[in-house]
Amino acid sequence: MNNRIEYWVKIPIGPIHPALEEPEKFIITLDGERIINVDVKLGYNLRGLEWIAMRRNYIQLMYLAERICGICSFSHNHTYTRAVEEMAGIEVPERAEYIRVIVGELERIHSHLLNLGVVGHAIGYDTVLHMSWLAREKVMDILEAIGGNRVNYAMNTIGGVRRDIEEKHKRAILDMIAYYKNEIMPKIEEIFLYDPTVEARLRDAGVIPKRIAIEYSAQGPTARGSGVKKDVRYNEKLGVYPDLGVKPITPKEFTGVIKGDVFDRMVVRVGELWQSMELIERAFDQMPEGKIKAFAKDNLILLKLKKADGEGIGRYEAPRGEVIHYVRANPGKDIPSKWKAREPTFPNLFAVARALVGEQLADVPVAIASIDPCLSCTDRVAVIDARTGKRKILMEKDLLRASIEKTREINPKVSVKPEVVGIGCPRGDLL
């Protein structure tokens, strides 16, 4: 047909969306059901941390870095201290390195359990959400017992850790691991590896091919799910991790195939739960006695760092991927001249956005941070007529009318008026 009208429908998801973890905006351009472009707009939660950091000293920065993220708070703090240690050439006592491993892996367990629950929720398995978040409480209690807080436990300091892990903590952690291994992991494997409904829903959804994962530098489970064998703990010979035998986990070891879809990413997370528990057990076996920090007092750190010159990079495998921090000294001052952090979600977002092109709209929810876009909440839809370039904003009422007209084509007896039920989105009136 010659006078076929092409519709490009733009659907904004975010910045504020009930299911989004963070305020970010995705503008999805659709041609029918097929996605032809995904645009990401960030900055709705821009707190200007780097700008604040221009006025903070090394010790204060540690706590500022911790507040970048609530879930990976240990990771940022840890990576920042590694960057400073590399810059100033500070040696960390071995026991402190083991404590860092233990707390880091505990954090990975809680973050992965959280994500497994969120994905279960996104596909409508709320029982999975409740189960995995209930299981997560156990590790949160342990973290609270060790660090005094459920999040932001401030374990690290430059040149070591601030709190020791005592015999009672060790007992509690080993109890927790036994509980997870015997009661939780079989259930989680049953759901995420063998359940036919979950497999049908997550298989081939939001596929990130290996080529795109490499090209767009995807990180963490997103990259490993696509078959990119990299894990900073392994690549970087980080701390004492090589002694514990860490290896990147890919879905190949569990299911035998790598497809790079949401299912594979979940398989990687399940595998990393097992890996984290083993790492903690091995760390307890090998942990030596001794000092936990290189400096007895915080002011000694500042004295040492005032003399430092040079630059350092810290890298760490956070639950979501590689965290990288850069610090450059400012000789004679206790304020670094530059501190820069990069979190793994930043490249992952663009990798996912690129990978969604050509997929169906129905794959967006599980692919983008396991969210479920509530299309009835979509306040407005802009339709651009490809021939004339005219732009028309459709309100909720117009959509309803169009929908009713389509129903009438099938069944002419329908006689309903397009009425908006409920309050609707007040912002729809602004445009």
Place this chain on the structure above:
Amino acid sequence: MTPEEFLERIKEKFEVDARISENKMPHPRKRVWINVDRAKFKELMKFIKETDPKAQFSIIIGEDRGDYLSAEYHLELFYEQEPSLSVIVATACPKDDPKIPSLGDVFPSSVSYERENKEFLGIEFEGIPDPRRLFLPDDFPEGIYPLRRDDKGIKPEMVKNAGHPYRLGGAKK
């Protein structure tokens, strides 16, 4: 490929100022730091990409260094071997001509970092495929770059004007 071999390969082709650092962790870890002029910069990055086609682009660290702006690029090469190769390539541009070639066609993932550095430091990336803003709001004043330390940075009156931090002259009453 070890850091030393890599650096030799680079030095055969390019005149660069480079060093290898080593940290004092229980397992020592080497990094290659390369300093290159911006005229040769893109060529060097293409050469690195040829050396390892799977190279991963990690971060651009832009900084206001007084009279010039610097940009440091961290790359990870050969990440399938145990100590992967961690390379930092630094380049710089003067403040009155803040131009650095864009790497959008070599490493597609670099575009988002270039957009970030463009809005925060005012470095113009020549040939960037997508020059829009990424983090800053669309109504943020032009010509102000928050991470600059000179008069193009954030002025104290912008900070005091809480609630409307970027509307000069205060909120309308």
